[in-house]
Amino acid sequence: MDSFDNFNDSTSQYGILDDTSSMVSGYTSVRVDPPVQELDSLSLNDQSLSETPSKVALSEDDFDGVLDDLREEGAVDLPAHACSYCGIHSPPSVVKCLICSKWFCNSRGNTSASHIVNHLVRAKHKEVVLHAESPLGETAPECYNCGSKNVFMLGFIPAKSDTVVVLLCRQPCATISKDISWNAALWAPLIDDRSFLSWLVKPPSETEQLRARQISFSQINRLEDLWRDNANATLEDLEKPGVDDEPQPILLRYEDAYQYQNIFGPLVKIEADYDKRLKESQTQTDITVRWDLGLNQKRVAWFNLPKLESGEVRLAVGDELRLRYQGELHKAWEGVGHVIKIPNNVSDEIGLELRRTEGVPSECTHNFAADFVWKSTSFDRMQLAMKTFAVDEKSVSGYIYHKLLGHELEPQVLRTQMPKRFSAPGLPELNHSQMYAVKSVLQKPLSLIQGPPGTGKTVTSASIVYHLAKMNPGQVLVCAPSNVAVDQLTEKIHSTGLKVVRLTAKSREALDSSVAFLTLHRQVANHTSHVELQKLIQLKNEQGELSSNDERKYKTLVRQCEKEILNAADVICCTCVGTGDPRLAKVKFRTVLIDEATQAAEPECMIPLVLGCKQVVLVGDHQ
Ligand SMILES: [Zn+2]
Ligand SMILES: [Zn+2]
Ligand SMILES: [Zn+2]
Structure with a gap:
């Protein structure tokens, strides 16, 4: 062949x-x-x-x-060097994992990463060797300077002569190499866009890819799981009884919310397992730390993460990392903190604010390691929302319940007084099509507005929210999958003069934004009528920590104050996942607007909906 x-x-x-x-x-x-x-x-x-x-x-x-x-x-x-996922076996297109001795190809098949990168990430393996009959021969890519074979760290620098390249690991070798014959600024990773560079491992031809076994994302997941117990397992073993079944396909219509939950529940779990494995495989060692003290008296560690490996994990402000000391100058130590700054065009440094100040080995600077701390919060909230949707008949109105499940229903009109003007105060005048959109959704229990980018969807959404808040009792819940979208909408709604509260995750509270003054924690801090709370906040800022007695008092007062502010608000804005926040647990939201709804996963949208909604507006791009 x-x-x-x-x-x-x-x-x-x-x-x-x-x-x-x-x-x-x-x-x-x-x-x-x-x-x-x-x-x-x-x-x-x-x-x-x-x-x-x-x-x-x-x-x-x-x-x-x-x-x-x-x-x-x-x-x-198939020959022994055939891709363990798809069977592709032309020698220039396959590499062997040096850890488990299985072969994988450099094609993506049906997944976003190439098969070899998929395997390395899932199995936490990092070293490979090329095929003996590939143009480069049986070579294991390794750092020219230190010999490291971690392919996620390796990159190449073209040397002066254009027929020669040098392989170096990014940290520390590429940065410390002073050899005049290469320029460290030209360093580029061997794995780019989740596959090996094509000059290193050739992508298989179209013909080969068409003939290959089509393996799905979830089959790969389950195969990798099987390999943990049985290294010789094959795709065929997935068909055997006892191996959990392929998740059922998504439908357009569901019998009831239990069927919906039975289909989406396992999908969310697969996604969560994958996310967990990926995050946990991202440990970075040999980190040098610069210690600092935050304004709130908390310890902040500054360091570089040489490369957020494989590019699949993106670090965001608020993410948790565990920092560990591995050197000899201090007894073993580890501490969890959340990221307060990510690399930007000013500096590559990451800022990690540690949860606990005591015991931090701040006299040590070298030999630290960092692990990603995986949190199941968003996945737990999706599962809980689907369960609530199924078991709690008050979670959504009957009409919305059947609509979401794809059942045919007579159109319904909500009896409310329509406004005389559709443009909202403080916002640009609506054009004809925007006005039509606003008008058409106000009396419908469920509507979807779609429009290409640049058609003023944020202004339209904010105008809709303005009228919904004026026309209906209770607060309007406004959310979107991303924090950026929520912030933009929050700003526009604030311009209409409505009382807006922006609820953020605790871990993002230190982050500055254009709407920081609208965040719940900032409004609590500025709530000057609570004299005792203000005293405690001041004390906490000065000392970093409170006595346990004061801390208890502080927490009770904060909760009281939060409740007052939330109750007085016209609109509450947060991410879809954020609507599962315990601080909103007792609040019912009759009216919900979800922006960028087409970019959210379905179970993610379920979280804001099951808080008692009777009217929903979904806004999204054309797909
Ligand atoms: Zn393959
Ligand atoms: Zn392997
Ligand atoms: Zn090296």
Whole structure:
């Protein structure tokens, strides 16, 4: 099969040379002969080809026929170096994982990462070796300077001569290397956009990919799970009884909320498991820390995370990291904190505010390690919302219940007094189509507004919220999947003169934004009528911590004050996941607007809806 492919496909396999592939020859920074330009002829003289001359005479169709016959007899086995996911096995396109000795290809198939990157991330393996018959031969990529083989850390720097590249790990070797023949600023990772660079591991041809086994995201997950107990498990083992079933497909119509929960519950769990494994595989060692004291007297550790590996995990403000001391100058220590600053164009440093100040080895600066702390909060809230939707008949109105499940219903009109003017105070005048959108949703229990970017959806949404707040009792709940979208909408709604509260996760409270003054915690801090609370806040700011007695008093007063502010508000804004915050647990929201609804996962939208809604406006881009 190999030889045949090479013969038919020799140009696409080796023929086209671009700028990067010309670097291949000097890959280990030693010039290799013959030069790359001659690979074309090399592949045609491939020894394996001359060994099986009879096969070459077959046309492609004949060949498929023969292959099918052989398959039926069970005589064809994939070679040992076939991708353990999809079976692709052309030598330039596969690499072997050095840890588990399984082979994987560099194609993405149906997933967002290439098969080899998928495997390395899921299995937490980090070292690979190329195939002996690949253009670069049986080579394990490693750092030229320190010998590290962690492919997530490795990158290349083209040296002065354009036929030579140098492999270096980003930290510390690429930054400390003073060798004049290369320029560290040109360092680029070997894994980019979740696959190996094509000059290192060639993406399989279209034809090969079409013939390969189509493996889904969830099959990969389950296969990797099986390998934990049985390294020899194959895809076929997934079909065996006892191995949990493939999740059921999403439907357009559900019998009831239990069926909905039965279908979405396992999907959310798969997503959560994957997210957890990914986050937990991102440990970084050899970190150098700069210690600082925050304005609130908390310890802040500043450091660089050389590379947020694989690019699949993005660090966000509020994420939790565990910092550990691994050196000898202090007894073992670890502490959890949340990120208060992420790399930006000013500096690459990450700021981590530690939860506890005591015991921090602030005299040590080297030999720290950082782990991501995975939190199940958002997934738990999705599961809880689906359960509430199923078991609590007051969670949403009957009409919305059936609509969400895709049932056919007579259109319903809510009896409310329509406003005379549709533009809202403090906002730009609405144009004709915006006005039409506002008018059409105010009396409908469930509506979806879609429009391409740049059509003033934020102003339209804010105008709708203004009228909903004026027309209906209780507070309007406004949310979106992302904090950025929530902040933008909060700002616009505030311009209408409505009383707005922006609820953020505790971990994001230190973050500054254009609507920081509207956040619940800031409004609590500025609530000057609570004299005793103000005293305690001042004390806490000065000392960093309160006595346990004062702390208890402080918490009670804060809760009281929060309740007052929330009750007095016209509109409460937060992320979809944020609506599961315990501070909103007792509040009922009759009216809900979800912005960027098309970018949220369905179970995510369920969280704001099950708080008693009777009227929902979904706003989103065209999909
Ligand atoms: Zn594959
Ligand atoms: Zn492996
Ligand atoms: Zn190195």
